[in-house]
Amino acid sequence: MTGTPHPTCRHCGTSLEMTLVDLGLSPLANSYVDPARADTPDPVYPLHARVCTRCWLVQVEDAVPAEEIFSTDYAYFSSFSDSWLAHCREYVDQMVGRFDLGSDDLVIEIASNDGYLLQYFVEKGMPVLGIEPSGNVAAAAQEKGVRTLVDYFGERLARKLAKIEKPPALIASANVLAHVPDINDFVAGIATLLTGDAVYTVEFPHLLNLIKSVQFDTIYHEHYSYLSLLAVEKIFAKAGLRVFDVEELTTHGGSLRVFACLEGASHTDGPGLAKVRADEAAAQFDRPEGYMNFTGQVEAVRDGLLAFLHEATARGDTIAAYGAAAKGNTLLNYAGIGPELISYCVDRNPAKQNTLLPGSHIPVHGVEALRERPPDYVLILPWNIRDEVTGQLADLKTHGTRFATAVPEVRIS
């Protein structure tokens, strides 16, 4: 870093001098490569997670021009997993009950995708407004009766909505807060839209799980912030918001759902708040000690995986990977793993098949490739769905195939 000034915190502007982990140069995680372009090197960008020692926001710098991120085919349809939809339906029932929402209460969702969540409020006869930047995804929402505005959310849009819409009783967002480069503008927009006792709920992967389970493969360029309750409370307070409850969820390897309201609203603190605050205090999230051992743990995961792959290939065993996801790409590129160690990767998504993984250039096939020539090992890259995948591929066991995950250490079954 000689001669390069440290980047500054996206929340408080403090110089970021502490490293959580430096993953080196990495291509964009979702930029799958056309095999015809296999010989062209992929553009790579620094992937360096740092800790702000003033507000404790963990973040990666904006190393990638925004147009690069948005020019990759980022359209994403949420309505694909039954377990995710069940999670959404349960959320809707819980919110309607807890906050006594009725047919006059407007619900706004930010990054509403194809209406996967708001559809359940519509079912209850409640007015909704989705905000979704991707036009084709928003069109899918409109088709299922979910009123959707195509735009990016921030203070500018919030001011406009405050003039033309009735004040929402509930604002929801899942898995967007960590992905906005200007987190202050986003949170200021929420504060602009809230009135009285209206509630904002937001879900994000919990930094506590990332650190405890060495989930460094959830770090990628489009994921700007790695959030603790500690940092979120500070960021929200600056915008006039108060956190009054927290729930711990199992999604994405362990997430938080934070409940916030205006500072002066009447909500009293829920039981989850003290518990998660205490967990983070025990993890020393308010001092450098909470973060300084992470790099060594990441190196141990990398070395363990490389040792396993080298030993297996030295025996003549074949290894395929399952799941061409962002997670896997961070892991493979950081560890420098290519087709010489993992012959191919399979994915259920047809859009990813017949491409090469960014950086590692491991070819991606359909899942049937595993059955045509069963490998000795399947390395499941999205470790969070290990049980689901081993269940789907249980028949491969009769051919002697074994299943492996790499995080937080190599586990074989």
Ligand SMILES: [Zn+2]
């Ligand atoms: Zn900061």
